[in-house]
Amino acid sequence: MVDQNVIIIVSALLAGLTFIAVVFPLLKKAEKKDRYKSLIKDRRKTLYQDALEDTKRKGQAYQVNTRENMATFYKVEQMIGDTGAGIRKKLSNAGFRSPRAPLTYMSLKIAIPIIFALLAFLYTQGMDDITFTTQLLCVGVALLAGFYAPEVYLKNVIQKRQQEINISFPDALDMILVCVQGGISVEQAIARISDEIALQSQILAEELALLSAEMGLLSDRKQAFSDFADRVGGGSAKAFGTAMIQSEKYGTSVSQAIRVMADELRDARMAAAEQKAAALPPKLTVPMILFFLPPLFVAILGPAFIKVQDTK
Secondary structure, three states, rough: OHHHHHHHHHHHHHHHHHHHHHHHHHHHHHHHHHHHHHHHHHHHHHHHHHHHHHHHHOOOOOOOHHHHHHHHHHHHHHHOOOOOOOOHHHHHHOOOOOOHHHHHHHHHHHHHHHHHHHHHHHHOOOOOOOOOOHHHHHHHHHHHHHHHHHHHHHHHHHHHHHHHHHHHHHHHHHHHHHHOOOOOOOOHHHHHHHHHHHHOOHHHHHHHHHHHHHHHHHHHHHHHHHHHHHHOOOOOOHHHHHHHHHHHHHOOOOOHHHHHHHHHHHHHHHHHHHHHHHHHHHHHHHHHHHHHHHHHHHHHHHHHHHHHHHHH
């Protein structure tokens, strides 16, 4: 009776886990689609509000407080080492689209060095055998580390996003090409592929959804592609945005431009995969020597060594 109850409980748990494994991806997919719809809605709302503000400002000069705020922002950017729209571009490349993101980034770049310096000072203050010069050196190193920590983190996030986009974008471009050759417009193709590519790359799906929203609202599609290229920062997606701008400018065939770019990106991805495969044997040499050969020697020579010990 006890064994039957155990079997029933285990079977019920396995059935529940199977149900969760089947249903959870579907719920997650629906959640992602809701997020993209919300993202597109917010972007369209922002563009609409910007258009209204531009209409209201026509024929009027900027107010003094607006100029002062922009001048203050520019001075703070110069103080932390960036000029112009450099901070906003970096944060956009990293996926931080909030209007407060630049202010948060600048605040962290000021606050983190102070916190690191205080922690280093308190840590070295409790040491009896440390000199004042060494303590000052530790505080200075902590100050520099805190100053460059947000920038290093931001570069790391940008690099990871670009890597994910470069891996997934050739497949998305192939699907866009199929849609365009089937008679679907570029706007509808990008909107459709942003949903299809979601399971493979959430970052690329969000960027394509934003591009679709901008193309539907902006009067100039070149501006939408330019904004897309600025957001992704580099790689194959930026090349796609640049190619679309050139196609809009000179009136060349969009499907032909996408076809040529899809072939180039596919070849580039294959070349990158071959390069990684060629670099794999040298990277495996040290791990094999340290972790593979010693257990192999023990498994081969161990029985013979044991027999020799038993015969003595």
